[in-house]
Amino acid sequence: MNATRHLAPRDLASATRSSIVFASVGGLLLGGLNLFVADFGANAAGRLATWAVVAVLAAITAVLALAPHRLPLLFWATVPSMVVAVGLVLDLLTRDSSAAGQIFLCWPVLFAAYELRPRVALAVLVEVLLADAVIVFSLRPAGAAASDLFSVGTTLSVFCLLLVRARERESRLVGELRRQVEVDDLTGLATRRALDQAMRTAVGTGSTHETVSLVLADVDHFKAVNDTWGHPAGDAVLQHVARLLREQFGSRGLTARLGGDELAVLVPGRSARTAAYVAEAFRLQLAEEPATVDGRVVTATVSVGVAELALADSVEADELYRRADEALYAAKRAGRDRVWCARPDGDVTAGQQDVSAPQGADAPQGADAAREAAAERRSPRRAWAGATDASSTEPSPRPLAGGRRAG
Template sequence: MLVHPSLRARHPRRAARTAAGVLGVGASVLAGFAWFDPATPTVDQRWASWAVALLAAALAACCLRIDPHRSDRLGLLTAAPALGAVLVCVQAWHTGDVSASVQVFLALPVVAAATQLRAGGAGVAVATAVVGDLVLTLHLMPTGAALTDVVFVGTTLAVVAAVLVRLEDAQAADKAELARLAAVDTLTGLVTRRVLDDALATALSSAASAQGTALILVDVDEFKAINDGHGHPVGDDALRHLAAVLARSVREDDAVVSRMGGDELAVLLPGCSADVAATRADDLVNAVRAAPLPLADGTVLPITISVGVAQVPRHAVGLRELYAAADAALYTAKRAGRDRWATAAA
């Protein structure tokens, strides 16, 4: 059985270690109290506490031994904090102790659930703890006092869980935003070099790319002259304009367009032969030449590019070699007069 995503762990491996830790500590505490606490005077009560402690220890071992991702899919990591709350209530039932010092242990599985599981999983832990506390206090206390205790304990657990879940959600959102910023160049909107490297490594290791993988490096001709003659804001506009032209000139589903840094961009073409890559490079040069940048004064700024093309396996055998071959072809195009493309030497 697969559990709903809202009940799953945020990080299964970390959640498994946390569950094991909470259950292991709980087992140790229960075993210690069963041995030393005078509140459990009878042999039966002591054996009951030891049995609960042994069960908790066994659950902790399962959390460590079973693959955490499989445990998460099956709902074991969601069930662990709830089972921890049940164990606390069972131990209190057998010892007849429902004091605040016992009920406070219900916070341990709830905190573990709120920090390791998503909102639904934390809700399951809170609900289990509150129901268990209700059954326990009604069994051992007068009804009025029991309901008062449950209201205070339940409210505290729910508020703590809600605050922790909200903090975890905010932290996850911050991390996702940082990852997005690291993956996207803020000036051009293209992906960064890191994303391109990952995509290139995947393409080179994919058996499906039987035709090979091509890399096109693009450099803006006389970019320094653009900055010096028109100012850096126009230079930024030129890069944004170029990025848009390149993105329009390739199909999004079979190409990755990236800003490498400065005025250098790249186009990755997985599953692309050397001949097709050369045709694409020629198309890019012509597309940029045909799309000058409109300026604020109504004039247009011609932009041209130099392009280097390399392909695995024709020109290189790996990632570093592919970059080196494409870079060498790029400089060949620049030395030949710019506004053109060149392929790497076989």
């Protein structure tokens, strides 16, 4: 975690709401005290300073309500410190060392402990204790000041510790729940939910990609694998297939398990032809590297459908699913164990000739050459290099914006 992240609130929306509550309530409370409590300000300077603070709190509330995303990260880490400084100055100007004056020093500690990172919360606690020491020792006898500081300091330290521990535990629980939602336990791939979210981002109006491709892969006759070898063996086969698929596409795509034996890869910034080329490398690798379960070789094949969306067409993400699904079932109807690709217009055409070994003058001759070409294609690095050669006009691939590869 870098230094910038330490300054950021745990959750921007929550921190914004808390800040609005603290700022608005604080402004109303100070304004009410200044209006209705005769000796609150102690003098003209104190009253004027109080109204200035009320005005600043009103302005902060307005900014937080209208445009919190425009505030720099440094704002969230420095606001508690500024509140401490303002509280210190006000208490000294109004010569108020009472509980009513010191109570405002609790607010920055509560906010920092609940909304900010532990290190920032600890720093704010130290600032508050120092400010309180200045207030009480400046305005009260030493004995009474020490007693006040000990009581206030102990109470605030306990509050801060308990809140920070509670928030850390909550963060761990939320992280675990998010992991369960986003990562499939069996394969370590992303879940359908995570893929849907990534697809909405990839085809959204803010996307930087011109094209998004989707690969759907289905293990052929997977029920027969379970019936013949048992469900543990079926799970092992699925894990093996998922690992090979993820290795081939790497960080260039988000690999997910949709359910059962159906897997998917979302590939932003690449055409269907390029994605199909890499999918064919995956199919060849699976043929050469079958799963091994308890010392037994369990052979499995896959049918793959590939489709793309040109984002300029303004079509929905569901259309990409539909095209890839049609290509997948076209591969099954054609005999399985093959890669089929939908044309950019959505029609399905046999794509295996397009993504297999080079054709024409560049085609290798003889069985040995064919095996050598297949071995070249099975390497993920070679597969992407070949895909780039086949589609040299495409931009370099980019990772999913804001996303991460599960597992």
